[in-house]
Amino acid sequence: MYVWAxxxxxxxxxxxxGPYVMGEEGRLGFRCLPTDIDTNVHLNNARYMMLADVGRIDIFLRSGLLKLARQNRWAPMMGGMQSVFVREIRLWRRFExxxxIDTWHGAQVIGRHRFVLDNGETAALVMTTAGIYDLPNRRFVPIHEIFAVLGYDVTPRSPTEAERIFMDSHASLRAVARRGG
Known part of the structure; x- marks a missing residue:
């Protein structure tokens, strides 16, 4: 079953x-299929990113964000990601x-996608940064505004050391890319 299915x-x-509750985890179960593997007969590194997208879209859909985005002509946009692979996911292996959504700062939200094997071990971790772009007003929407419209009364927790390092690294790499290089 390819990623679209x-x-x-x-x-x-x-x-x-059910609805996604901010601060909780969304879980989607999968099996590593022949269309997912590379020459090492395990989950291809690009497939991790695609399945993290499915997890992110699931949260956006179940939280009401996608409906809100369509109503307001907002576009959820990825800012960047970092991944680490700890254990392989072999062909036919089940995983979740x-x-x-762990925390946010300004218009930037930090997401986390853990790939968990059927025995409970973490196989990989993908950390992402994203924002919601307001197309008519040409700006990124502060996350607290989005949560208020969705009816969430939540305060972000302080970023962990790993999240701060990720955000700093992302900002530095973005600056390099903008300079062309």
Whole structure:
């Protein structure tokens, strides 16, 4: 089942899994299929990113963010990501993508996607930064404004050391890219 079918399954089962509650985890189960593997017969590194996208879209859908974004002509946009691979996910192995919104600062939200094997071990971790772009007003929307419209009364926790390092690294790399290089 290619990633589009997996995304469709997540969309079609979103209602039965209930609304996403900020601070909790979203879980999607998968199996490593022949279309997912590389020459080492384990999950291809690009597939981790695609499945993290499915986890992120699941959160956006179940939290009401996608509906709100369509109404306001907002576009969820990735800023960057970092991944670390700890254990391989071999062909036919079952695993879950456990996604969460961990904290935010200004217009930048930090997401986490853990790839958890069927025995409970973490196989990989993908950390992301994203924002919501307001197309008509040409700006990124502060996350607290989005949460207020969605009806969440939450305060972000302080970023962990790993999250601060990730955000600093992301900002530095973005500056290099903007300079052309």
């Amino acid at each position: 997996r995304l469709l399954r997540a969309v079609l089962t979103a209602r039965s899994r 993508v456990v996604s969460s």
